[in-house]
Amino acid sequence: MTAIIEARGLTKRYGDTPVLRGINLDIQPGRIVGLIGPNGAGKTTAIKAILGLTSFDGELKVLGKDPRTERNELMKEVCFIADVAVLPRWLKVSQALDFVAGVHPRFDRKRAEEFIARTDIRLDRRVRQLSKGMVTQLHLALILAIDARLLVLDEPTLGLDLLFRRSFYDNLLNDYVDKERTILVTTHQVEEIENLLTDVIFIQHGNIALDAPMETLGERFVQLIPGVGKVDAARALKPFYEREVFGRVAMLYDGRKLEELAALGETRTPSVADLFVAMMQPVSAPAAPQKEAA
Amino acid sequence: MNTMFPMLVRREFWEHKSLLIAPLVWMGLIVFLFTWAVIQGPGGDHVKVIVDAQSVDQMGLNDHDREQMQNAIKLPEERKQSIFAFSFLAIYGLISVFATVVVFFYLIDCLYTERKDRSILFWKSLPISDADVVLSKLMVAVVVVPIGVILLTALTQLLLFIIVWLRLHGSVIGSVLPDWSFIAWLRSQAVALGVMVGGVLWYAPIAGYLLLLSAWAKNKVFLWTVLPPIAVPVLEKVFFGSEHVLKFLGQRFSGYIELMKLAPNAFEAGNNHDMPTVSDVYNAFHLSNVFMSTETWLGVAAAAAMIYATIRIRRYRDES
Numbered sequence: 001m002t003a004i005i006e007a008r009g010l011t012k013r014y015g016d017t018p019v020l021r022g023i024n025l026d027i028q029p030g031r032i033v034g035l036i037g038p039n040g041a042g043k044t045t046a047i048k049a050i051l052g053l054t055s056f057d058g059e060l061k062v063l064g065k066d067p068r069t070e071r072n073e074l075m076k077e078v079c080f081i082a083d084v085a086v087l088p089r090w091l092k093v094s095q096a097l098d099f100v101a102g103v104h105p106r107f108d109r110k111r112a113e114e115f116i117a118r119t120d121i122r123l124d125r126r127v128r129q130l131s132k133g134m135v136t137q138l139h140l141a142l143i144l145a146i147d148a149r150l151l152v153l154d155e156p157t158l159g160l161d162l163l164f165r166r167s168f169y170d171n172l173l174n175d176y177v178d179k180e181r182t183i184l185v186t187t188h189q190v191e192e193i194e195n196l197l198t199d200v201i202f203i204q205h206g207n208i209a210l211d212a213p214m215e216t217l218g219e220r221f222v223q224l225i226p227g228v229g230k231v232d233a234a235r236a237l238k239p240f241y242e243r244e245v246f247g248r249v250a251m252l253y254d255g256r257k258l259e260e261l262a263a264l265g266e267t268r269t270p271s272v273a274d275l276f277v278a279m280m281q282p283v284s285a286p287a288a289p290q291k292e293a294a
Numbered sequence: 295m296n297t298m299f300p301m302l303v304r305r306e307f308w309e310h311k312s313l314l315i316a317p318l319v320w321m322g323l324i325v326f327l328f329t330w331a332v333i334q335g336p337g338g339d340h341v342k343v344i345v346d347a348q349s350v351d352q353m354g355l356n357d358h359d360r361e362q363m364q365n366a367i368k369l370p371e372e373r374k375q376s377i378f379a380f381s382f383l384a385i386y387g388l389i390s391v392f393a394t395v396v397v398f399f400y401l402i403d404c405l406y407t408e409r410k411d412r413s414i415l416f417w418k419s420l421p422i423s424d425a426d427v428v429l430s431k432l433m434v435a436v437v438v439v440p441i442g443v444i445l446l447t448a449l450t451q452l453l454l455f456i457i458v459w460l461r462l463h464g465s466v467i468g469s470v471l472p473d474w475s476f477i478a479w480l481r482s483q484a485v486a487l488g489v490m491v492g493g494v495l496w497y498a499p500i501a502g503y504l505l506l507l508s509a510w511a512k513n514k515v516f517l518w519t520v521l522p523p524i525a526v527p528v529l530e531k532v533f534f535g536s537e538h539v540l541k542f543l544g545q546r547f548s549g550y551i552e553l554m555k556l557a558p559n560a561f562e563a564g565n566n567h568d569m570p571t572v573s574d575v576y577n578a579f580h581l582s583n584v585f586m587s588t589e590t591w592l593g594v595a596a597a598a599a600m601i602y603a604t605i606r607i608r609r610y611r612d613e614s
Contacts, residue, residue, distance in 0.1 A: 021409070025339075048612065053418065062393070071423075071609075072421055075407075075418075075420065075421040076421040079419060080419045082412075082415040086411075086413055087413065088309070088411060089411065091308070091309075091590070092308075099301060100420065102304075103301055103421065103422050104420055105421075118344050137415075
């Protein structure tokens with residue numbers, strides 16, 4: 001199967017500041033990929049490059065097309081929600097439907113109307129009259145009614161309350177994921193999308209710090225809380241991160257056998273959020289995390 | 295041009311409702327003020343007066359007025375029709391100058407607001423090329439609104455004629471006025487259309503300049519549009535003592551009128567005997583000069599270059 005997104009040495013500099021330092025990506029069809037990193041790590045720049053919104057160096061193919069030169073063709077099969085605030089405030093809900101129906105060959109207007117009918121959004125309202133959550137619902141209704149192969153979400157739930165965030169991802173799962181479509185999503189709220197993802201990519205200082213399928217995380221990473229008197233033995237096995245929780249020490253290991261660690265205390269599979277914190281802020285990390293791509 | 299183009303143009307009128315409303319309000323104002331003036335003005339007594347020299351005497355005018363009016367009544371219809379020509383062109387002028395102001399603000403705003411409110415990211419999430427977007431905005435300014443102005447002018451002319459006719463027909467002043475002439479009305483549309491097409495071509499570089507700044511300026515786009523045409527000539531005068539830029543700009547603004555070589559005598563109607571014929575008025579516009587001038591087409595080329603630059607900026611600008 002050909003990759004939906006394929007990047008080799010993707011590089012971007014703003015003046016003297018490198019934002020992406022030659023990253024490699026292979027995102028396969030049907031995957032739901034979380035692109036996770038701290039502010040300024042290069043997430044949004046990577047997404048902009050994928051969407052043809054910024055120039056870059058290196059090789060990048062999205063759906064087999066070059067976003068720099070084939071953007072118009074590309075956007076027929078790619079959707080994105082950049083931020084909740086991008087729907088113009090003067091736009092009426094009915095006009096939004098008219099417009100997207102008028103310009104997008106793959107838009108299913110009936111589907112969007114059905115989705116809107118399930119919300120409190122009225123067709124004669126302008127975007128400025130809707131609440132922030134409703135604007136996101138409207139945007140999602142428009143986007144989900146487009147039969148696209150790739151959906152890119154850049155902080156789609158920023159500034160929304162928990163209820164709207166939850167329903168956003170529920171709708172996304174129910175209406176979108178059943179098809180052979182690929183989703184690339186960035187967010188700060190790692191824990192909220194953890195169960196949704198099939199793959200996770202950590203990005204830090206313009207480098208990929210981790211690129212792994214979710215199911216392999218349990219095989220690779222183990223969190224250990226060593227038993228009394230076993231902390232030194234645990235440390236000898238070179239955890240890449242350790243922190244104190246309620247007076248006990250939690251250590252994270254990359255590529256250690258579970259049996260080896262289980263003998264030293266309680267083990268469990270770390271959450272994506274745990275891993276993210278561990279890899280992004282190696283406060284007391286004696287060893288750097290193993291990097292998949294430089 | 296493609297199938298989504300009409301939708302892109304409609305979108306512009308959704309966002310910029312003033313393009314539609316402002317000229318209509320302006321037309322309403324013209325019709326209202328004109329109606330008021332006609333009602334307040336003389337000749338409104340609606341007395342049916344037989345149109346001859348004696349009836350003019352009955353109006354209690356002084357000798358000079360009487361003579362003028364008698365002469366006017368005696369004028370051949372061909373010359374009376376030039377009153378149509380004047381009034382029609384005056385209405386076209388009033389509406390088109392106003393529409394130009396509206397279009398000016400539209401052009402400096404249309405590629406700026408979408409960046410300011412970040413809605414550009416929504417438009418860019420749809421499969422619409424930057425060329426289509428920029429050209430749709432240009433079309434609104436140089437085709438859709440001008441055609442609207444012509445239609446609005448034609449409608450206003452009809453309305454005003456009906457008002458005058460209702461008020462003055464059968465009266466002495468009414469007899470000075472020409473009869474409704476469908477031909478004269480049609481000719482005024484043709485001349486207005488010609489003046490419009492010539493004007494659009496001649497002033498196209500200004501439209502290109504405004505679009506370019508609208509796509510380029512980080513903020514204060516109005517200042518950016520008006521500052522260079524003022525500051526550059528001033529700086530040139532201060533540092534070089536010359537006025538080349540000023541002369542060039544002046545030529546670009548007034549050159550259109552000069553090229554048309556408006557025959558001034560066609561517009562002098564101070565004396566009844568010199569009243570021009572309707573053809574004199576319409577033929578006063580030497581539009582072919584505008585279309586034959588190299589300068590016109592150089593301007594169009596400059597506009598095309600600026601439009602191309604605008605498309606490039608919208609395509610590659612990275613708003614972070």
